[in-house]
Amino acid sequence: LDTLETADGFETMMKPSCIALFLSTLYSSSTANESGCIAEVDESKDYFPDKVAPENSLHWSVEYYKTYKVVTNEAASEKYILYQCGTQPPSLDGEFAGSYAVPLDEAGVLFTTQLPFLEILGARGKIGAFLGSASWVSSPCVSDLLDEGLIEEVPDPYNVTMIDSQSLERPSFVGHVGGTELNKEIRISVSEEDENLAAFEWIKFYSLFFNLEAKANEIFDATKSRYNCAEENAALLACDNEKRPVVLWGSYSTYCGGWDVATCPNYYCEFAENCQADILHSEDQGSYYSELCYRNYMTTEEFVAFGKDADIWIYPSPDFDNAFADFGDVLSDFVSVQNEQVYDTEGSGANTWFEQRLSEPDVVLQDFCNVVGRENLSVPTPHERSWFRNVFTESVGSLGQCEDPEAPLVPKASECFALPSDYCSKGAGAGGNEEDESSAPRRISFVTAVASLALFFLTI
Numbered sequence: 001l002d003t004l005e006t007a008d009g010f011e012t013m014m015k016p017s018c019i020a021l022f023l024s025t026l027y028s029s030s031t032a033n034e035s036g037c038i039a040e041v042d043e044s045k046d047y048f049p050d051k052v053a054p055e056n057s058l059h060w061s062v063e064y065y066k067t068y069k070v071v072t073n074e075a076a077s078e079k080y081i082l083y084q085c086g087t088q089p090p091s092l093d094g095e096f097a098g099s100y101a102v103p104l105d106e107a108g109v110l111f112t113t114q115l116p117f118l119e120i121l122g123a124r125g126k127i128g129a130f131l132g133s134a135s136w137v138s139s140p141c142v143s144d145l146l147d148e149g150l151i152e153e154v155p156d157p158y159n160v161t162m163i164d165s166q167s168l169e170r171p172s173f174v175g176h177v178g179g180t181e182l183n184k185e186i187r188i189s190v191s192e193e194d195e196n197l198a199a200f201e202w203i204k205f206y207s208l209f210f211n212l213e214a215k216a217n218e219i220f221d222a223t224k225s226r227y228n229c230a231e232e233n234a235a236l237l238a239c240d241n242e243k244r245p246v247v248l249w250g251s252y253s254t255y256c257g258g259w260d261v262a263t264c265p266n267y268y269c270e271f272a273e274n275c276q277a278d279i280l281h282s283e284d285q286g287s288y289y290s291e292l293c294y295r296n297y298m299t300t301e302e303f304v305a306f307g308k309d310a311d312i313w314i315y316p317s318p319d320f321d322n323a324f325a326d327f328g329d330v331l332s333d334f335v336s337v338q339n340e341q342v343y344d345t346e347g348s349g350a351n352t353w354f355e356q357r358l359s360e361p362d363v364v365l366q367d368f369c370n371v372v373g374r375e376n377l378s379v380p381t382p383h384e385r386s387w388f389r390n391v392f393t394e395s396v397g398s399l400g401q402c403e404d405p406e407a408p409l410v411p412k413a414s415e416c417f418a419l420p421s422d423y424c425s426k427g428a429g430a431g432g433n434e435e436d437e438s439s440a441p442r443r444i445s446f447v448t449a450v451a452s453l454a455l456f457f458l459t460i
Contacts, residue, residue, distance in 0.1 A: 031049045032049065032050055032214060033047070033048055033049065033050045033211035033212070033213060033214065034047060034084060034085070034103070034211055035103065035211065036085065036103065037085035037086040037101070038084065038085065038086035038087070039086065040086075041067070041086065041087050043066070043067075044066075045066065046064075046066050047066060047067055047084040047087070048064050048066075048069060048084070048211070048213070050211075050213040050214035050217070051064055051213055052204040052207060052208065052213045052216055052217060053204075054201055054204065055201065055220075055224075056195060056197045056198040056201050056224075057193060057198045057199075057201040057202060057204075057205075058074070058193065058194075058198060059073065059074045059075035059189050059192050059193060060072060060073055060074060060075075060189070060202065060205045061074060062208060065090075067083055067084050067087040067088075067090075068081060068082060068083035068084065068087070068089070068090050069081075069082045069083075069102075069208060070082075070092070071205070071208050073187050073188075073189055073205075074189075075176060075189035075192040076176055076177075076178075076187040076189050078097040078187055079094070079095070079096050079097060080096060080097055080098045080099070080100065080186065081096050081098070081099040081100070082099075082100055082101075082102045082208060082209060083099070083100075083101055083102065084101070084102065084211075085101040085102060085103065086101075089101070097185070097186075097187070098171065098184055098185075098186065100171055100184075100209065102208070102209055102210065102211055103126075103209070103210040103211040103212075104126060104171055104209050104210060105126070105128075106126050106127065106128030106129075106170065107126055107127065107128060107170065107171050107172060107173060107186070107209065108127075108128055108129040108130070108131050108154070108157075108167065108170050108171070108172030108173065108182065109127055109129070109130055109131060109172070109173050110131040110132065110157065110172060110173060110174040110175060110180065111132075111174075111175060112132075112136050112137055112138065112139075112354070112355040113190070113354070113355060113356075113358050113359075114173050114188060114206075115127070115130075115137065115139055115142055115355065116139065116355065116356045116358075116359035116360075116409055117202065117203050117206050117358075117359050118206060119139060119141070119142070119408065119409035120203065120219060120359060120408060120409045120410075120411065121203065121206060121207055121210065121212050121215055121216060121219070121408065122212070122215060122407075122408035123206075123210050123212065124141060124142065124145075124405065124406070124408075124409070125405075125406060126210060127142065127145070127151050128151065128152060128170055129151060129152040129153070129154050129167055129170060129172070130142070130146060130151055130152070130153055130154070131154045131157040131167075131172060131174075131180065131182075132153075132154070132155065132157070133153070133155055134146040134147075134153045136351075137355070138349055138351050138352040138355045138356070138399065139355065139399070139409070140399050140400065140401055140402035141402035141404075141405045141409075143402075144402045144405060145405060152166075152167065154167050157172075157180040157181060157182055158179070158180055158181060159181065160181040163181060163182070167182065168181070168182060168183050169183055169184060170182070170184065171184045171186055171209070172184060172185060172186065173186050173188050173206070174186065174187055174188065175187065175188060175191070176188065176189040176190075176191050176192060186209070188202060188205070188206075189202075190202045190358060194265065195270060196227075196267055196270055196271070196361040196364075196365070197223075197224055197227060197361060199267075199358055199361070200220070200223060200358065200359065200361045201220055203216050203219060203220060203359070204216040204217070204220060223361065223362045223411070223413070224362075225416075226362040226366070226413050226414075226415075226416045227361055227362040227365055229416035229417075229418050230274070230275075230362065230365050230366050230369055230375075230416055231274040231275075231365065232418060232419075233369070233374070233375070233376045233416070233418065233419050234274060234275045234276045234369050234374035234375075235276060236419045236421075236423040236424055237276070237373075237374050237375075237376070237419070238276035238374060239423070239424035240424065241276075244276055244277055244278050245277045245278070245311045245312060245372045245373065246277070246278050246279075246280065246309070246310045246311050246312070247272055247277050247278065247279045247280065247310060247311070247312045247313075247314060247372065248261075248279075248280050248306075248307035248310035248312070248313040248314070248334075248336060249261065249262040249268050249272075249279055249280070249281075249314050249316065250262065250280075250298075250303065250306075250307060250313070250315070251315050251316055251317035251319075251320075251323070252317075252319075252323040252326075252327070253290075253293070253297065253317075254319075254322070255292060255293070256290040256292055256293035256297055257288065257290055257292070257297065258286060258288045258290060258296075258297020258298055258299065259286065259297055259298040259299070259300065259302070259303035260285075260297055260298075261280065261281065261282050261285065261286075261298060261303070261306065261307070262279055262280060262281040262282070263281055263282065263283060263285065264279070264281045268314075268316075269281065271364060271365055271368040272368065272372075274365055274368075274369075275365065275368045275369040275372050275374045276372075276374050277312075277368075277372040277374070280306060280307060280310060282298070282306065284296060285297060285298065286298030286299060286302050286303075287299060287302065288302075300327055300330060304330050304331075304333075304334075307334065307336075308333055308334045308335065309335055310334070310335060310336055311335060311336060311339075311341060311372075312336055312341045312342075312343070312371060312372060313334065313336035313337070313341065313342045313343070314342075314343050314344075314345075314371070314388060315342060315343065315344045315345075315391070316344070316345050316353070317344065317345070318344065318345070318346050318350040318351065320342065320344050320391050321391070340390065340392040340393065341371075341390075342390070342391050342392065343371055343388040343389060343390055343391065344388070344389055344391050345357075345387055345388065345389070346389050346396045346397060347367075347385055347386050347387045347388055347389040347394070347397045348386050348387060348397045348398070348399055348412075349396070349397055349398050349399055350396065352399060353387055357387065359411070360386075360411045360412065360413065362411070362413045363386050363387065363411055363412050363413045364387055366383045366385075366413060366414055366416070367383075367385045367386060367387045367388045368388070370383055370385055370388075371385070371388050376416075376417060376418075376419055379415075379417045381414065381415075382414075383414040384414070386412040
C-alpha cells in the first residue's frame with residue numbers, strides 16, 4: 001500500500017516506512033532510546049532500539065552496539081564513540097576524534113545553519129553556546145535565549161584567550177574542516193553532500209548525539225515524502241508543455257564588484273530540474289576577476305546578455321532594490337522585470353534564508369515549483385511561499401516572535417497531494433488540474449486506512 005486517496009479526492013503518499021513506524025508504536029510504545037542517564041546496566045539490553053541509517057547521504061555512517069554506537073563522518077575521516085550515559089565507555093582499537101556519553105546535556109554550535117537542525121529535533125534546549133556573534137542569528141527563540149544568557153555567546157572560538165574553560169571542554173558542532181580552539185569538536189560535513197535531501201539527512205547525524213533517532217526518522221521520512229511528491233507533481237504538470245520556464249539565478253555583489261550567477265551542479269540547479277525548469281548557468285562566471293573575492297564575476301554588459309530573456313529571475317540576496325537603483329536603466333529591459341517575475345529570498349526575513357534553507361529542502365522545492373508554475377493548484381490549501389518573495393508585489397517577511405522556546409521548530413512545508421499517475425495519459429495536463437472520475441481510485445480516509453491496517457496486523 002503506497003498511495004491512498006483522502007476523502008476529498010486527493011492522493012496522499014503513505015510509504016512502507018511510515019507503516020512500519022506506526023506498527024512499531026503499537027507493539028513497543030514503551031521501548032525507546034533513553035532520554036537521560038541510566039542507574040543500572042542490563043548487559044543483555046539493546047539501549048538503542050531506535051536506529052538511523054543514511055538513505056541519501058554519502059558522507060556519514062553509524063554502527064550500533066548494545067551500549068554504544070560508533071559514528072563516522074566519512075568526509076572528514078573522523079569517528080566518535082557515543083556510549084549510553086550510565087554505562088562504561090568501550091575500549092576500542094583505532095583513532096577516535098571523541099568519546100561522549102549520550103544523550104549530551106548540551107552542545108555548542110558554530111554556524112547559524114546548524115541551529116535549525118537542532119530546533120526541528122526539539123533539542124533547542126540542548127544548545128549550550130553559540131560560537132559566534134548573537135547578531136548573526138535569525139531564529140527568534142535562539143535569539144531570546146541568547147539575550148537571556150541561557151545560551152552562552154562565544155564571539156570568537158578561534159581565539160583561545162576569548163574562550164572560557166567551560167566552552168573549551170563543551171562538545172561543539174563545527175564545520176567540515178574544524179579549526180577552532182575548542183577541545184571537543186564534532187565535525188559536520190553537510191557542505192560535502194551533492195543533493196538537497198542528502199544534506200538534510202544530516203539531521204539523523206545530529207540526532208545520534210541526543211538519542212533522538214526516532215524523531216529524526218519521522219522528520220526525514222515526512223520531508224522526503226513531501227519533496228518527492230512535489231517533484232513528481234511537477235513532472236506530471238509539465239508533460240504537455242513543450243517549453244520549460246527559464247530561470248535566471250543571480251545577484252550583484254557590491255563588495256566583489258560584479259554579477260554572481262549560477263554554476264551547476266548546485267543546490268538551485270537541482271530545485272530547477274525537479275520543478276521542470278531550466279536554470280541559466282555559466283561555468284566561467286564572467287570576464288571580471290575580483291581581487292577581493294579571488295574569482296571571476298560577470299560585468300553588467302555580460303549579465304544583461306546572459307539573463308535579459310529569462311522568464312523568471314531569482315535574486316538570492318537581500319539587496320535587489322540597491323542593485324535596481326544602480327542598474328535599473330539596463331535591468332528594466334529584462335523580460336522578468338517587465339513581467340514582474342523577480343523574486344528574492346526575503347520571504348521570511350532578510351537573512352533567514354541563509355540560516356534555514358538547508359533544513360527545509362521540501363519547503364524550498366515547493367516555493368520553487370510555485371514560482372515556475374509547476375504546482376498542483378487543485379488542492380484544498382495551495383502552498384504559500386515562505387522563501388521566494390516577489391520584489392514588486394510582496395513585503396519582506398518575518399519569522400515573528402518566539403511563542404514557546406521549548407517547542408520544536410515546525411518547518412513551513414505544505415501538505416502535498418499527489419496527482420494521479422495517469423494524469424498525462426488522461427489528458428488532464430491540457431485542461432488543468434482536473435480529475436477523471438472514471439479513473440479515480442477508491443476514496444478512503446487516510447486515518448481509516450491506517451486503522452484498518454493496524455487491526456489486520458493485531459489480529460494475525
